Amino acid sequence: MxxxxxxxxxxxxxxxxxxxxxxxxxxxxxxxxxxxxxxGNLQPWDFVVVRDRDQLxxxxxxxxxAGHVAGAQAVIALVSSVPGDxxxxxxxxxxxxxxxxxxxxxxxxxxxASAHSAVEDQAKAQGVLAFPDGKFLAFxxxxxxxxxxxxAVIDRPDRRPYADVVHQGRx
Amino acid sequence: MxxxxxxxxxxxxxxxxxxxxxxxxxxxxxxxxxxxxxxGNLQPWDFVVVRDRDQLxxxxxxxxxAGHVAGAQAVIALVSSVPGDxxxxxxxxxxxxxxxxxxxxxxxxxxxASAHSAVEDQAKAQGVLAFPDGKFLAFxxxxxxxxxxxxAVIDRPDRRPYADVVHQGRx
Numbered sequence: 001m002x003x004x005x006x007x008x009x010x011x012x013x014x015x016x017x018x019x020x021x022x023x024x025x026x027x028x029x030x031x032x033x034x035x036x037x038x039x040g041n042l043q044p045w046d047f048v049v050v051r052d053r054d055q056l057x058x059x060x061x062x063x064x065x066a067g068h069v070a071g072a073q074a075v076i077a078l079v080s081s082v083p084g085d086x087x088x089x090x091x092x093x094x095x096x097x098x099x100x101x102x103x104x105x106x107x108x109x110x111x112x113a114s115a116h117s118a119v120e121d122q123a124k125a126q127g128v129l130a131f132p133d134g135k136f137l138a139f140x141x142x143x144x145x146x147x148x149x150x151x152a153v154i155d156r157p158d159r160r161p162y163a164d165v166v167h168q169g170r171x
Numbered sequence: 172m173x174x175x176x177x178x179x180x181x182x183x184x185x186x187x188x189x190x191x192x193x194x195x196x197x198x199x200x201x202x203x204x205x206x207x208x209x210x211g212n213l214q215p216w217d218f219v220v221v222r223d224r225d226q227l228x229x230x231x232x233x234x235x236x237a238g239h240v241a242g243a244q245a246v247i248a249l250v251s252s253v254p255g256d257x258x259x260x261x262x263x264x265x266x267x268x269x270x271x272x273x274x275x276x277x278x279x280x281x282x283x284a285s286a287h288s289a290v291e292d293q294a295k296a297q298g299v300l301a302f303p304d305g306k307f308l309a310f311x312x313x314x315x316x317x318x319x320x321x322x323a324v325i326d327r328p329d330r331r332p333y334a335d336v337v338h339q340g341r342x
Contacts, residue, residue: 001173001196003172046337049337050201079342090260094268109174166219171303
C-alpha cells in the first residue's frame with residue numbers, strides 16, 4: 001500500500017476478527033519496530049510476541065484498559081529496563097512511542113489494525129511473560145484484523161483542524 | 172512509495188541540501204502528525220513550522236545537539252502544555268514520539284530526511300517561536316533532502332538482530 005494511504009487508514013481497533021495473521025506479516029510488523037530510531041540508538045526494548053489465547057487473556061488483566069488484548073490475534077509486549085530517573089523515563093517513553101507508531105503503520109499497510117495499552121500490574125505481567133527482574137512491561141500493542149469494517153482511508157479524522165494545529169513561523 | 176519501503180528507507184540525516192521542500196509536501200508531513208493517535212485523543216501538541224533561515228539558526232542554539240536545525244529546509248517545532256506531573260510527562264513523551272515517527276515516515280515517503288532534537292533553553296525557544304506562557308518546546312524535527320546520498324531502502328540497518336529483539340511467547 002502507498003505510505004500515505006497506510007497513514008490515513010491506521011486507526012485504533014479494540015474488537016478483532018478471528019482471522020489469523022500470517023507469520024510473515026507479523027514478522028514484518030516486528031521488524032518495523034526493530035528498525036525504529038531511539039536516543040543514542042540504544043534500542044531500549046525487547047518485543048515479546050504472544051499468540052497463545054490463555055496468555056492473551058491473562059495479559060488483558062494487567063490494566064483496566066487492556067481488555068482488547070484478550071481478543072487480539074497477537075500482542076506485542078514492549079519490555080524495557082526500569083529507568084533510573086524521570087529524565088530517562090521520559091526519553092524511554094518517547095522512543096517507545098516511535099517504535100509503537102511504526103509497528104502500527106506497518107500493520108495498517110497490511111490491513112491489520114492495532115490498539116495499544118498501558119500496564120499497571122507488573123507482577124502479573126512478569127508472571128505471564130517471564131521477563132527478568134529489572135525489566136518491566138512498558139506497553140502492549142494488540143494486533144488483528146478488525147471485527148467490524150476493514151481499514152480504509154479516513155478522509156476526515158476525529159482530530160483538531162489543520163489550521164488549528166499548525167502555526168506558520170511563530171505561534 | 173510503498174509503506175514498507177518508506178519504513179526501511181527512513182534514516183536520520185543532519186546535513187541537508189539546499190533543495191527546497193514543496194509546500195504541498197511539507198503540508199502532508201504536518202498533516203500526518205496531526206493524524207497521530209494520542210492518549211484520550213487529546214492531541215497534546217501544536218506544530219510551529221519554521222522556514223526562515225534566521226529563525227532556524229536561532230533555534231539551532233536551544234540545545235547542544237540541535238545544530239542540524241540551522242541547515243534544515245524547515246523545522247517542525249512540537250509545542251505542548253507543561254505537564255502537571257511525571258506521569259503526565261511520560262504520557263506526553265509517548266504521544267510526541269508517535270507524532271514524530273509518523274511525520275518522519277510521511278517525509279521519507281517523499282524522499283525527505285529528518286532528524287529530531289531535544290530542547291534545553293526554553294527562554295530562547297520562546298523568544299523565537301512566541302508560544303504562550305504555560306507551553307514549552309518539547310522537540311524539534313528538522314526536515315530536508317539529504318546533502319549526501321538520497322534516501323533508499325536499507326537492507327541491513329544498524330540495529331540489534333531480529334532474533335535478539337523478538338521473543339516468542341515469553342522472554
